[in-house]
Amino acid sequence: DSGVTQTPKHLITATGQRVTLRCSPRSGDLSVYWYQQSLDQGLQFLIQYYNGEERAKGNILERFSAQQFPDLHSELNLSSLELGDSALYFCASSGGGDRRNYEQYFGPGTRLTVT
């Protein structure tokens, strides 16, 4: 158990819909990262937040957005869903404060299926 929790575990929705994925980082971790894993693209970095602020962006579509709340949990919002958005979405967290940022702890993922 990495200490990172993600909900829901599975999500099935239709094209054009909007969904929200939730992530709670390990206790004390200030950074949250979102990754997408699809069969054809592999594991891709989407976005990073650090203590509530966006810190880095990867291959995140404009239809996707994220935020990190004051209690440090994060949400990834996916809208106008397309079949190609079907994937595993992982959240990871890493240390802040005086903890080194070298190890990311991954959650179990949310499997999104768009029909």
Add this chain to the structure above:
Amino acid sequence: DAKTTQPPSMDCAEGRAANLPCNHSTISGNEYVYWYRQIHSQGPQYIIHGLKNNETNEMASLIITEDRKSSTLILPHATLRDTAVYYCIVRINMNYGGSQGNLIFGKGTKLSVKP
């Protein structure tokens, strides 16, 4: 694009050492070598990292060549539970959620440990 090259697959007999190679010929002086693994659609798991010296922890050993252009991850006594995709990643270490904190995953090596 990932900065590393790994063989797509390898087999290893249970109880034997698994040696997973990684080529990172363009690595910069301030970049570390990291290894993560992903067991069947679970969240990736940190294994080990190093800069230029060999490193060992309870999971594995990391051998980095003197010119730092390649490295080898060694699982000393592979078990069936070590069957996974192993990712070699190079990145700069950033403290406190710096903008280079995200991981760039390549295709990795699928290690199959056989009884």
